[in-house]
């Protein structure tokens with residue numbers, strides 16, 4: 176995915192980069208959105224070549240702005256500030272920066288300014304530039320880009336102010352504009368009044384017994400993936416080979432789709448093993464959402480575009496297929512409604528319910544007679560929000576692990592001692608501490624989405640943050656802000672060895688050491704939490720955002736990823752098919768690969 180509009184990205188071409196590490200010569204591959212769409216392939220490539228059909232992913236809660244694609248240098252050596260500053264500015268750049276200052280940038284007063292050149296969008300990944308500018312200008316700076324200015328925030332104190340302390344002075348700006356045609360009044364793009372009503376109803380749906388029941392859904396679905404791999408391996412053994420090559424990103428995408436369908440509306444897409452018109456429509460919709468987020472003009476608003484532009488026509492058809500499917504599920508749930516108080520709903524015997532889904536919970540809640548349209552928007556939002564993000568976390572966790580065989584062994588040793596050959600349960604998730612930390616460390620290095628988007632509804636005074644202006648920065652109403660989770664999670668001020676894959680880091684307290692206004696990282700600050708979060712890190716670690724708009728599905732997604740990864744490593748050894756450098760990255764709402772995460776899998780050698 177890519178850049179700046181719908182998911183925050185609006186208007187920029189996607190850049191791609193190699194995902195390799197420690198290669199001396201960075202090389203960037205820039206391509207337009209459509210060519211950067213992920214490929215979903217079913218099956219294996221036994222030695223070379225892989226077949227693929229189009230797929231794309233996106234978590235709609237966010238997305239990026241004129242965005243950032245990861246520069247390979249970002250990934251390379253997992254460090255970022257390595258490139259020569261760009262010096263040459265062409266006529267277009269100068270004109271565009273002049274416009275910026277005239278039209279909007281000037282209103283941001285004394286804030287440090289990074290002058291983005293329009294040519295940067297094409298010449299180097301903007302994401303890489305955002306990190307460089309952070310190191311150069313500090314953790315709150317103005318990015319003057321063309322006729323627009325954006326404020327880039329890479330500091331926990333400032334992020335806390337925007338997301339929690341003054342949360343209702345901000346909305347999702349351009350992100351909401353792009354997602355509204357797809358998600359209607361779902362939580363992400365909803366207006367404040369609708370959001371308040373629906374959040375109050377949806378959040379209690381992710382209660383403890385529901386999550387416990389979901390662990391069974393996670394294991395059942397992961398088992399299908401494991402069986403599929405086993406079967407493919409068996410076929411290879413017949414041919415005298417003991418390993419297969421598989422695009423794990425595509426497999427995780429199917430797995431996450433099956434899980435979200437069952438968990439949210441009790442619908443089995445069965446996408447691990449088959450294709451269907453509904454599955455195709457889901458991927459088609461995600462593709463369009465991603466395209467919108469990266470295109471220069473809101474072409475979908477052009478009168479008659481729906482009828483005249485073939486891709487718009489297809490998009491409307493895809494939406495219709497999904498909506499029909501969701502409408503059928505809603506109708507069925509309403510016909511079998513058993514109205515119950517929330518407290519009683521939360522105490523149902525979820526492990527033995529035929530339908531433990533969130534839809535059932537929402538429909539059965541007493542006193543909430545929500546119309547079908549709103550329910551459909553809620554389901555669509557969660558389908559999109561919960562799918563690609565989780566698939567991406569698993570993909571990057573495997574990418575990082577595959578480069579650290581010792582950490583794979585350590586993870587497998589934990590799995591053996593907790594599970595042996597046995598089946599995973601809710602109780603075992605609690606014991607799989609190292610696997611859980613691998614998941615959060617993957618989210619630290621590859622946050623999904625890498626940026627959060629906000630627009631100020633009124634004038635505000637941002638804090639200066641660490642090393643910033645002591646008096647802070649005043650911003651006018653209408654300021655577009657990007658909280659760069661990527662910068663925040665790799666900030667040298669808040670993390671030791673920020674670019675290294677070190678799951679163990681979360682076990683150790685990190686004192687604030689003179690950083691005024693930041694409480695440091697302290698695992699004991701959130702007693703009982705299974706995973707580090709924005710509270711334990713005081714907003715230095717924000718993979719699910721923070722404050723009132725924090726992700727509602729965070730525990731669902733974390734447990735899902737923990738289960739899927741543990742079950743994979745319980746059975747198989749995994750390595751990358753090619754070098755890490757050959758994994759090209761594409762960014763947008765989430766960070767994904769250009770051609771898939773091709774891995775070699777074989778039965779474990781050490782069990």
Ligand code: HEM
Nearest residue numbers: 236362557560561564565623718719720724726727728732
């Ligand atoms: C690893 C997986 C996931 C990640 C990294 C993730 C990340 C996020 C982030 C960062 C936000 C906040 C966006 C903002 O402040 O602008 C968010 C919001 C949201 N997420 Fe997730 N998410 C994940 C999985 C899920 C799942 C599984 C669901 C539902 C089943 C879900 C549903 C939502 C919803 C509905 C919101 C909007 C909340 C609101 O505005 O009240 N997400 N997510």
